[in-house]
Each structure stands twice: as C-alpha cells, then as structure tokens.
Amino acid sequence: CSGCSGCSRCSGCSGCLDPDLVSVLAAGWYWGSLTANEAKEILQDASEGTFLVRDSSQQDYLFTISAVTSAGPTNLRIEYKHGKFKLDSVVLVKPRLKQxxxxxxxxxxxxxxxxxSDKAAMANSDSAAAAPNGMVQLLLTKPVYTTTPSxxxxxxxxxxxxxxxxxxxxxxNRLKDYLTDYAYNV
Structure with a gap:
C-alpha cells in the first residue's frame, strides 16, 4: 500500500512493520510460514510453556504463537491494529489484553x-487467553529456536x-550497540 492508508492484513502500511520484522527475525524463535500442523509436530513432545512464533495462515492476522498448554499444543493469533499488537481472544477478555x-x-x-507468576495468579490476569468453554493458561517459558542460537x-x-x-x-561502544540492537530478554 502507499502511505499508511491501511491494507487488508494489517490495518496499516506494511512499511510500519519493518523494524519489528527485523527484531522478530533476530529472536530466533520465529519460524516463518510454518503451518499449524507443522508447528504441532514440532511442539508434540515439548513441555508446557514451550512456544514458537510463525506466520498466521489466516488472512486477517500476521503472526500466530504456537504454544504447549496444559491441554496440549494450541495456536494463538496475534492481532495487529492501529500500529499495536495484542493476542486475539474472545470479546469478554479482549479489553483486558495489553497492546x-x-x-x-x-x-x-x-x-x-x-x-x-504462578498458575493461580495468572488465571486472574491478562495472561490468560480465553477459550469458549473457559480459561486456558498461556505460559510462555521456553522458545523453540529455528537453529541453535549463537x-x-x-x-x-x-x-x-x-x-x-x-x-x-x-x-x-561497539558491544553496547550489539546489545541494544536486540534489547529483549527472550
């Protein structure tokens, strides 16, 4: 699109995502165009809290977190609207989710x-993503890297x-620059 008039996938110009894509790629746990079934296979024998980020297979979303919950592997879409990212969830929980x-x-x-947080405290916070039949705990503790990180x-x-x-x-200063190029702790 030209400018930031909005596109069908992101409600904003794809150019707005460039710095974010660089940081996602640097993270090492972004798997690109992996399918839901391929993600499930990767996470099949992993412990609860193991996760990866991949491209969403749904047109209206850019990314999906595939994670192992107490109920097994699940997929959580990441919504992008008005320049902000948040987890997609049912209407009742959406207002509590941070952007x-x-x-x-x-x-x-x-x-x-x-x-x-422990599981009981997380059930009452914005960290719980709701399913139609109740609350499902979202624990993200161990990323699955595409390759062994350096x-x-x-x-x-x-x-x-x-x-x-x-x-x-x-x-x-060169080392400080390297540290700040990816200033995250995950």
Missing amino acids: FDSVVHLVEHYVQLSRT LQHLSRIAINRRTRRVQDLPLP
Whole structure:
C-alpha cells in the first residue's frame, strides 16, 4: 500500500512493520510460514510453556504463537491494529489484553509474566487467553529456536535480563550497540 492508508492484513502500511520484522527475525524463535500442523509436530513432545512464533495462515492476522498448554499444543493469533499488537481472544477478555509496539515486546511480556507468576495468579490476569468453554493458561517459558542460537545472542539475552541500562556498562561502544540492537530478554 502507499502511505499508511491501511491494507487488508494489517490495518496499516506494511512499511510500519519493518523494524519489528527485523527484531522478530533476530529472536530466533520465529519460524516463518510454518503451518499449524507443522508447528504441532514440532511442539508434540515439548513441555508446557514451550512456544514458537510463525506466520498466521489466516488472512486477517500476521503472526500466530504456537504454544504447549496444559491441554496440549494450541495456536494463538496475534492481532495487529492501529500500529499495536495484542493476542486475539474472545470479546469478554479482549479489553483486558495489553497492546504492544512489537511482536517481540508482546512475547517478552508474556514470558516475563510466566516466569514471575504462578498458575493461580495468572488465571486472574491478562495472561490468560480465553477459550469458549473457559480459561486456558498461556505460559510462555521456553522458545523453540529455528537453529541453535549463537553464544553472542544468548549472552545478549542474559545481559538484557539483568539490566536495561546497557549504556552504563563498562563495555566498548561497539558491544553496547550489539546489545541494544536486540534489547529483549527472550
């Protein structure tokens, strides 16, 4: 599309997504055009909380999180409207779901929530994605990488888990730039 007049898939110009696509690709847990069945096969023997992000097979959505829940592998669409990402859910839960500037911020939020909350507390928060028959816990604890991440990338994630003040670290500027290129902790 030209400008930001809106397109059928994203309600905004696809150019608006470019920085987000770069961060999603750098994450290592974005699998691209994987189908739901292929994602289910990858997650088949994984523990609860294991997840990956892939392209959505539905026209109105860009991305889907495929994750293992207590009920087995499931797929959660990521909605993109007005420049923000959020999980798609039933109407009753939608107002409680947070919106994010990027897919990686969305995933990071739910990973952090999964790390710090127990299941009972999560059922009462915005982290629970509702199914028609009740609440299903969304735990995102372990990403499935497309390939083994480099030691540098894993180190960057570990540093970003510990501090958001990378510029204050006694490191060369080139290394600080590398750390801030992917400033997420997942």
